[in-house]
């Protein structure tokens with residue numbers, strides 16, 4: 001993660017997720033479901049020895065002894081607790097597949113805070129038609145409101161920016177036309193993350209106009225903030241809710257009074273703040289025995305990733321603010337900012353609940369933050385509670401999370417709209433993925449890789465590789481992007497050698513994280529894993545137009561999210577050595593591809609590579 005700056009909204013560089021749309025299936029009719037003798041947290045309070053009856057995907061009754069309808073599935077809830085389906089109030093959902101993981105962990109509603117609006121609209125349309133019964137229900141802001149060059153524009157997406165209050169209504173109306181469920185805006189110049197100069201951000205006047213424009217259309221506006229001052233300005237400008245809390249060692253007495261008097265809600269996203277503040281909380285969460293069997297290798301890796309920030313930050317002020325806000329009865333919502341390093345869909349919500357308790361909420365207050373408080377704040381009147389007439393989004397857990405919040409992780413069953421989520425099948429597929437990964441570790445190194453030389457480009461014609469499936473062009477075109485590239489063997493290589501590989505082209509807006517470059521596949525076919533663990537590093541010479549380039553390492557354990565390092569290709573040949581370990585702790589044993597690319601910055605580019613080898 002060598003991005004110079006990654007804020008709590010940064011998306012991990014995902015290459016091909018959108019290409020993996022799942023087959024849509026309509027929701028089959030589920031028979032009645034009766035959960036008996038169970039402790040119920042109904043969204044606000046705890047009921048003991050209760051029975052909950054579900055019919056047609058809706059909760060019919062909550063009480064002592066309902067009649068058992070014919071053909072009902074009966075579940076004994078003795079020793080267990082039934083919770084409303086959890087709501088993650090801050091996600092970034094790229095592609096629909098992450099939505100399938102969320103309900104495995106009991107998260108049945110995803111409130112996305114910035115993604116491609118076309119993607120969100122596609123998922124929501126299917127869900128309205130009764131498709132994707134086992135995917136979390138999606139709501140989304142679509143694009144976010146930000147200044148030109150501001151936070152949210154760094155991912156290569158064509159984000160429509162705004163600079164003047166008088167454009168606010170048109171901007172908001174365009175989002176609503178695209179399908180936005182609420183408006184998300186950025187008030188953050190990134191200085192608190194140790195950047196040298198401020199990132200452009202909205203003015204308070206423009207934010208105020210955006211809030212008024214959203215409210216005129218009956219939409220909420222949620223404002224991303226980074227400092228206490230920005231939080232106060234956002235509240236003053238008319239924000240309905242804050243995304244994130246400020247980092248730093250202190251809160252400020254009085255902030256909670258301002259928040260309470262303006263009736264706002266707050267989504268602290270302590271999960272992603274943990275990553276920013278450099279704690280090991282998320283890495284440890286990935287190892288929790290109740291979650292681990294359901295976490296695919298790539299997601300485990302994601303939870304162990306961190307931001308690469310210039311300085312160390314403190315999260316104490318955020319914790320203090322949560323305490324103060326809660327004491328002032330400001331609604332606190334559980335949101336993870338999933339999509340960022342240190343996070344994963346679903347499982348991260350359980351971490352957020354624990355962090356809220358660490359901040360000072362009682363377990364019951366934390367459970368409200370993950371259920372009824374989120375539903376109330378976003379006017380999702382059909383969910384967030386276990387009560388007659390509500391959707392049967394239900395999580396059955398072993399033990400009592402109102403005594404120990406970590407018991408939310410010990411999931412016995414999940415239903416979404418009455419549809420039973422198949423956690424067993426998911427668990428089997430996760431085990432299989434780990435098994436495949438272990439197999440690559442014992443595979444022999446690719447034939448011809450012994451000397452380590454990948455390519456010296458001394459021969460004219462198409463670029464030759466000494467082993468593997470060779471060199472190919474790699475661009476975001478496979479994910480629906482528009483970037484272009486070409487490669488050719490050219491004369492005049494490093495250290496006076498005869499030839500080099502020249503890669504040139506243009507990175508174009510189209511896909512989030514556009515990229516364009518050249519790829520080496522060490523396995524027998526492109527993207528097939530090869531065991532390169534007998535070597536420790538990738539070494540190459542490069543020169544070019546002075547721009548910053550990325551080396552992306554694809555490994556099966558990372559799924560389709562590569563680990564990246566950057567290098568600058570200057571006018572003179574320079575040698576670079578990047579260890580596998582420096583790519584987030586990889587060991588080379590499951591290498592699918594090594595890619596040298598331009599992007600996500602758009603524009604034309606040209607660089608040359610030579611003497612590419614493994615060391």
Ligand SMILES: [Zn+2]
Pocket residue numbers: 008009010090091092113337
């Ligand atoms: Zn975010």
